[in-house]
Amino acid sequence: MRCEEVNRLLPDYSVGNLPAGAELHVREHLKTCESCAQELKHIETIVGFVESIQPADPPPGLWNGVHNRITAPRTKSYRWGWIAAPRRALALGIGAAAALSIAFFAFPSRDAGGIPDPSSSEFIMGHMSAASHDAFADRVGLDFTAAIASAKDRDQN
Amino acid sequence: MKIRFFIVILIVIAGAMGAVWHFGHRAPRTDANLCLKQAYESAQSASYDGTIITKVLYNKRQVQTRSHIYHDGSKERVEYASTGSTVITSGNESRTYNAKTRQIVVSRIGNSYVKSNMLDLIRRNYNMSAWASGNVAGRPVNLLEITPKESGSPSKKLWIDQKTGVVLKSQDICPMGRILSEMEFAEIHYPAQITKTTFAEPSLASAEWNKKEEGRELTKEQAEKVIGRPISTPRYIPNGYVMDGIRLHPCGCCCKQDSVHLRYTNGLNSISVFETPNMASCHDQCMIHCPKSGDCEVKDACQACVASVSVGNLNIIVVATLPKGEIEKITKSIR
Numbered sequence: 001m002r003c004e005e006v007n008r009l010l011p012d013y014s015v016g017n018l019p020a021g022a023e024l025h026v027r028e029h030l031k032t033c034e035s036c037a038q039e040l041k042h043i044e045t046i047v048g049f050v051e052s053i054q055p056a057d058p059p060p061g062l063w064n065g066v067h068n069r070i071t072a073p074r075t076k077s078y079r080w081g082w083i084a085a086p087r088r089a090l091a092l093g094i095g096a097a098a099a100l101s102i103a104f105f106a107f108p109s110r111d112a113g114g115i116p117d118p119s120s121s122e123f124i125m126g127h128m129s130a131a132s133h134d135a136f137a138d139r140v141g142l143d144f145t146a147a148i149a150s151a152k153d154r155d156q157n
Numbered sequence: 158m159k160i161r162f163f164i165v166i167l168i169v170i171a172g173a174m175g176a177v178w179h180f181g182h183r184a185p186r187t188d189a190n191l192c193l194k195q196a197y198e199s200a201q202s203a204s205y206d207g208t209i210i211t212k213v214l215y216n217k218r219q220v221q222t223r224s225h226i227y228h229d230g231s232k233e234r235v236e237y238a239s240t241g242s243t244v245i246t247s248g249n250e251s252r253t254y255n256a257k258t259r260q261i262v263v264s265r266i267g268n269s270y271v272k273s274n275m276l277d278l279i280r281r282n283y284n285m286s287a288w289a290s291g292n293v294a295g296r297p298v299n300l301l302e303i304t305p306k307e308s309g310s311p312s313k314k315l316w317i318d319q320k321t322g323v324v325l326k327s328q329d330i331c332p333m334g335r336i337l338s339e340m341e342f343a344e345i346h347y348p349a350q351i352t353k354t355t356f357a358e359p360s361l362a363s364a365e366w367n368k369k370e371e372g373r374e375l376t377k378e379q380a381e382k383v384i385g386r387p388i389s390t391p392r393y394i395p396n397g398y399v400m401d402g403i404r405l406h407p408c409g410c411c412c413k414q415d416s417v418h419l420r421y422t423n424g425l426n427s428i429s430v431f432e433t434p435n436m437a438s439c440h441d442q443c444m445i446h447c448p449k450s451g452d453c454e455v456k457d458a459c460q461a462c463v464a465s466v467s468v469g470n471l472n473i474i475v476v477a478t479l480p481k482g483e484i485e486k487i488t489k490s491i492r
Binding site for chain 2: 011012017018019020022123124126127128129130131133134135136138139140141142143144145
């Protein structure tokens, strides 16, 4: 297997979604190819990081604070002079970015939840399987989602 | 006076240039109804094979798969690279072969009144517009945008091959604007490169494979026999949805109790109501934890909202891609 082919399969390999044959080929390739092994490590690190983040509320009043600082008139008694201003802005920027990241992971959008539980997912699969026969249905997408939901169910049970 | 005259001239020139730019760059509108009809008919007559890239939202993440499709009239074969499964559709029957689980799922495709009036139903419930929109898989396409007249249902975008009517790309979009699923042909060949074995059953040692049947259409009487009592229909269903039949849903849980699947559709979106006899002796085992009788519990999932309610000795599960409030309203109307 070539590196570009392995790289294409790595996301599926990292979550155990590859068929047994392909999985074996990728595993064999990873034993001998350092750059692909490194790429897999990156993917796993990102996934691990996302999963490790605990939902947390942004500090109360953060946005008001940011807004007030931006809109407040500049006072003459600026203690650290012009050198300190960029640092404050940088600190605020980092704080805002951190708060945004926390908010992003803590409050996912309404339509992006997970499959609730095995019993529900079975009915979702039934619903999707029937929907896949509709005119203009994305059959491949619906069947694929049903297949991975079913695989997860088996793992959970 | 001269300055005023020049200003007026400048405004007129700028306006004329703007109009030329606007009409020159606007893609010519296409007849959306014709596009829809062309796509619908080609699904039953076209012959092609190609590679499809599909992206779906699953457990908050986007998952991608590559599959190969062979399509010839009413026959179709889809091979999934990442799940190792193959789906073969022929006429009114679809078979999913999963090499990993060694399971064959046979589903029947209803041939009901709704199917024969599908285009009218879509036109009644959705607004459509279409225009020429570049190329997909190297072929010129029309983009058909289908948005619901009643808010809350997902909308759809279809990129349709201008010559053959085949849908080369599609997107299902949530009311919140997020793309729920997307498929796109990376390459397509007309006609399909088919052999004698393309639509034949994969060669397998049948003794080792489990066969599961789903979607068999039931009459009201047959459905009542399955659940052992009269079926409970929702008194509230959102505008535009019509009944699309009653089917059998073989249930792996609930002590192997089959369920009855009532389906409603508005042409592109559907509502499923599953009714399963609630057997107290195996309630814990079956993992359905319905709230106490009459109450309704709604859960979010990527693909759909799920609500459950217990009515008498029935567990009722409602599944649809609709706002939470609507699902709750449907579920609470079941008595």
